[in-house]
Amino acid sequence: MRMNAVNMDELRAGISAFAARGLRLDMSRGKPDAAQLDLSLPMLEMKDGFLSEDGADTRNYGDPLGIPEARRLFGQLLGAPASQVIVGGNSSINLIHDALTRAIINGPLEGDLPWSRVDGVKILCPVPGYDWHFSICATLGLKAVPVTTREDGPDMDEVESLARDPAVKGMICVPMYGNPSGITYSDAVVERLAGMKTAAPDFRIIWDNAYCVHHLYPDEARRDHLKNMYDACAAAGHENRVLMFTSTSKITFAGGGVSAMAASPENIARQAALMTYQLVCYDKVNQLRHARFLPDMAAVEAHMAKHAAIIRPKFEYVLGVMERELSGIATWSRPRGGYFICFRAPKGCAKRIVALCAEAGVTLTPAGSPFPGGYDPDDSVIRIAPTYPPMEELKQVMELFPMAVKLAAAEKARRENG
Numbered sequence: 001m002r003m004n005a006v007n008m009d010e011l012r013a014g015i016s017a018f019a020a021r022g023l024r025l026d027m028s029r030g031k032p033d034a035a036q037l038d039l040s041l042p043m044l045e046m047k048d049g050f051l052s053e054d055g056a057d058t059r060n061y062g063d064p065l066g067i068p069e070a071r072r073l074f075g076q077l078l079g080a081p082a083s084q085v086i087v088g089g090n091s092s093i094n095l096i097h098d099a100l101t102r103a104i105i106n107g108p109l110e111g112d113l114p115w116s117r118v119d120g121v122k123i124l125c126p127v128p129g130y131d132w133h134f135s136i137c138a139t140l141g142l143k144a145v146p147v148t149t150r151e152d153g154p155d156m157d158e159v160e161s162l163a164r165d166p167a168v169k170g171m172i173c174v175p176m177y178g179n180p181s182g183i184t185y186s187d188a189v190v191e192r193l194a195g196m197k198t199a200a201p202d203f204r205i206i207w208d209n210a211y212c213v214h215h216l217y218p219d220e221a222r223r224d225h226l227k228n229m230y231d232a233c234a235a236a237g238h239e240n241r242v243l244m245f246t247s248t249s250k251i252t253f254a255g256g257g258v259s260a261m262a263a264s265p266e267n268i269a270r271q272a273a274l275m276t277y278q279l280v281c282y283d284k285v286n287q288l289r290h291a292r293f294l295p296d297m298a299a300v301e302a303h304m305a306k307h308a309a310i311i312r313p314k315f316e317y318v319l320g321v322m323e324r325e326l327s328g329i330a331t332w333s334r335p336r337g338g339y340f341i342c343f344r345a346p347k348g349c350a351k352r353i354v355a356l357c358a359e360a361g362v363t364l365t366p367a368g369s370p371f372p373g374g375y376d377p378d379d380s381v382i383r384i385a386p387t388y389p390p391m392e393e394l395k396q397v398m399e400l401f402p403m404a405v406k407l408a409a410a411e412k413a414r415r416e417n418g
């Protein structure tokens with residue numbers, strides 16, 4: 001890209017003028033905004049008492065795997081029978097962390113060697129991916145191995161080749177409207193993941209389907225569709241391969257919702273057995289609130305359409321500014337759902353862009369965070385999270401962001417061209 005010195009001065013002046021406004025804006029995390037949270041306020045009224053449909057008083061101990069109506073709801077969200085669902089507490093990340101911890105301490109199934117007794121256990125992580133996944137791996141001593149993400153999901157040749165290593169015990173991924181890629185895995189990718197040969201017989205795919213109903217466009221034709229991974233694994237004779245997770249964090253209340261895991265009967269029985277003395281039961285009052293508020297998929301769809309109406313204009317605004325200001329300089333995803341735009345700056349510019357924005361009062365997700373160890377080999381990817389700031393703030397951020405990108409790109413061009 002060519003950018004003359006005058007333009008660079010103008011950009012610097014523009015950024016300084018923005019900084020002089022003294023704003024403090026935060027775009028770093030994919031959180032719902034307050035208007036989205038308000039959509040679920042009616043859920044908090046418990047007008048019809050506290051009995052679940054099996055007659056249990058949800059205020060009391062019992063139903064450690066979840067009340068029946070909540071298991072049914074999450075079975076529908078994840079695509080598994082209710083009997084193969086464990087409903088958890090307020091965080092799917094907590095369930096993922098626990099499931100991995102059990103694999104490490106006890107082994108995925110009875111008779112499997114605990115992963116703690118295997119040297120150098122590795123977990124495949126499609127990148128760009130979710131920083132929390134990488135940090136869980138790091139905390140638990142699992143080596144996160146980055147795998148390239150293509151338009152239709154992880155590079156399956158790479159995955160299949162890596163899975164020939166017996167120390168590769170699994171993969172952790174966001175298969176729909178990926179964080180931050182925005183990508184949904186194609187049917188072909190789902191089938192290859194389900195059917196591929198793995199050297200580790202206890203290979204597990206942590207299928208973090210956090211954005212399973214988070215379409216930006218309610219009409220069928222503009223949505224992504226994800227093939228049922230459990231069915232694909234069962235059809236391929238690998239029923240135990242996948243553990244599927246989701247939560248209502250981006251449906252009702254973030255951090256105040258309900259999470260769930262679904263998997264094969266054997267996997268669920270194993271998790272349930274190992275949970276026995278971990279807790280008596282999760283918060284069933286919250287499960288009941290959720291199941292009444294979202295009794296079936298039609299209710300979920302109607303509710304998610306309201307979310308989409310709030311956040312779609314934000315995505316479209318950000319994408320519109322990028323289109324106008326940054327075409328030819330950078331590239332970015334145009335997601336049809338989820339919470340993120342995956343921005344790809346010219347190589348070597350991401351850190352500088354994030355720093356320029358920070359100096360001017362705008363916090364973005366740290367460059368590098370969508371990669372294990374925070375290391376983006378190209379220093380290119382920036383995760384843009386448009387949902388949380390109110391539209392007025394977002395407009396301000398989008399005054400600054402293109403200037404920061406153009407300045408970083410111009411500085412790079414000057415370095416390279418002398």
Ligand SMILES: Cc1ncc(COP(=O)(O)O)c(C=O)c1O
Nearest residue numbers: 091092093130174179210247249
């Ligand atoms: C892919 C993914 N998984 C999980 C979570 C967190 O979910 P929970 O609140 O259920 O722990 C997020 C939140 O941003 C996410 O993006």
